[in-house]
Amino acid sequence: MALDAGTRGEAASADLAVTGLAMSFGGARPVFSGLDFAVARGEALALVGANGAGKSTLLRCCLGLVAPDAGAVRLLGEDILALGAARRRALRRHTGLVAQRHNLVPRLSVLSNVIHGLLGQAGGPRFWSHAAAPEEARTRAMAALDRVGIADLALRRADRLSGGQSQRAAIARALVSEPRLLIADEPCASLDPAAGEEIMALFFRLVRETGVTVIFTSHQIDHALTYGDRVLGLKAGGFAIDARAEALAPADFRMLYD
Numbered sequence: 001m002a003l004d005a006g007t008r009g010e011a012a013s014a015d016l017a018v019t020g021l022a023m024s025f026g027g028a029r030p031v032f033s034g035l036d037f038a039v040a041r042g043e044a045l046a047l048v049g050a051n052g053a054g055k056s057t058l059l060r061c062c063l064g065l066v067a068p069d070a071g072a073v074r075l076l077g078e079d080i081l082a083l084g085a086a087r088r089r090a091l092r093r094h095t096g097l098v099a100q101r102h103n104l105v106p107r108l109s110v111l112s113n114v115i116h117g118l119l120g121q122a123g124g125p126r127f128w129s130h131a132a133a134p135e136e137a138r139t140r141a142m143a144a145l146d147r148v149g150i151a152d153l154a155l156r157r158a159d160r161l162s163g164g165q166s167q168r169a170a171i172a173r174a175l176v177s178e179p180r181l182l183i184a185d186e187p188c189a190s191l192d193p194a195a196g197e198e199i200m201a202l203f204f205r206l207v208r209e210t211g212v213t214v215i216f217t218s219h220q221i222d223h224a225l226t227y228g229d230r231v232l233g234l235k236a237g238g239f240a241i242d243a244r245a246e247a248l249a250p251a252d253f254r255m256l257y258d
Ligand SMILES: Nc1ncnc2c1ncn2[C@@H]1O[C@H](COP(=O)(O)OP(=O)(O)OP(=O)(O)O)[C@@H](O)[C@H]1O
Pocket: 025, 031, 049, 050, 051, 052, 053, 054, 055, 056, 057, 058, 100
């Protein structure tokens, strides 16, 4: 495995630059500490590691959703930890999140759920349901559903979707606001292998089409190698892997899970 020194530190064109990041949740042993990495504009970064290694926590720190114990996070050129709540929310409008559990509102329509992806840009109760939403929001949400191939399900209740359809809806919700940086935490968790492949291929086709910067986690090594430009592997609170995807082979990942 070749370590890529160029992936460390802060790049001038980085959409995300993290230095000295540490998080412990108050426990004796930190989840991670001393993490340094940067993600360049348009780059796809795969974050891998065993269950509990800290992947989701790291992603949440990067978006300013949880405060780390130490370190700095520059997101889209702004020091996210130094911002007040309002400016932090404003910055988050340029980001999208596909969570480990898709978190659709079950009783609302698929279309309403996708319109919720615009709440950060133009809030208010009119955006809670598709019936009240402004025409422009509905049009954008329908276009996003069309791109993920489920425009025909727009008016179906979200709790009546299959796992794969739910994940498509969650991707539409993340993309509808045209974010600059997208975070996808196990975007195909809970899907069968064929549906998982389909979702990853669809997700990364959209990512590459729009040139959005993406950080994703996966427990599937082939996904990290196929869709990531770079791979970071978390183990025992640090990066045991920090390399370009083409420099890695599946065997290099084994030690993450020992
Ligand atoms: N809110 C919290 N309070 C206390 N501990 C937490 C909290 N969230 C996560 N942890 C702990 O932090 C560690 C890392 O959890 P995290 O969810 O980031 O792991 P992960 O790599 O995403 O795992 P998985 O692959 O299972 O999703 C775990 O030991 C977890 O128990």
